[in-house]
Amino acid sequence: MNVGASDRNYSGGEDPADAAVSRIAAAIGEPARARMLCSLMDGRARTSTELAIIGEVSPSTASIHLGRLKAERLVKVLVQGKHRYYSLEGPGVARVLEGLNVLAGGRHPPFAPTTPTRLRAARTCYDHIAGVIGVKLHDRLWKLGWLANPAKGANDYDLTRRGESGLAALDADVAALRALRRRFAYACLDWSERRPHIGGALGAALLAIALRRKWVTQDLDSRALEITRLGWGELQRLFGIQNLSQS
DSSP states (O other), X not given: OOHHHHHHHHHTSOOHHHHHHHHHHHHHHSHHHHHHXXXXXXXXXXXXXXXXXXXXXXXXXXXXXXXHHHHTTSEEEEEETTEEEEEESOHHHHHHHHHHXXXXXXXXXXXXXXXXXXXXXXXXXXXXXXXXXXXXXXXXXXXXTOEEOSSTTOSBOEEOHHHHHHHHHTTOOHHHHXXXXXXXXXXXXXXXXXXXXXXHHHHHHHHHHHHHTTSEEEOSSSSBEEEOHXXXXXXXXXXXXXXXXXX
């Protein structure tokens, strides 16, 4: 008995949900695509060149694979300058991959940045704070309810009322920041951490506050920032960010 044919006759045709499950399973199941997806489970974005190496395929083949994964809404792409960075579409995809890895008993090596330690810890990116501290500040401002995402899925941010109050308490003129002829705030992908820090006028204001209040000092001959003892105390008090040497 042909069970597949019988089921189709009984249901009056192929169930769209079943077809979608089959497509997604096939997209995940191809070995190169599976390696690419699993490498993105750490929440960090990667370029197509990096994913080609991880998938053990040529760059052109990687582009085809990534197109398939994007079509099935398993990955999303962020264009920043000349680069295109890929990350998982969302936590739902990560949960599915985690479940598959548990069943398969697989483990994957963690992301290992090669950025020099001082630059990785804290540095400037144009005129905002980048590195581990920049990413941590981004995450904490979200957790504290300072930031909002006006258009779901977009990279632009806004301040909530709580965020406006918090920034005003640090002597920042929020109205003046909004009046500047530049993006107010957005997710700027950090090149060492491959996760976002805060860019735009808001990011510049946060760096200006940190410099003015002597939370950080800036190298004269590099982009490295050094967080002062006072700075660590204020980052902990205001945002709950621990000293990197103690975390």
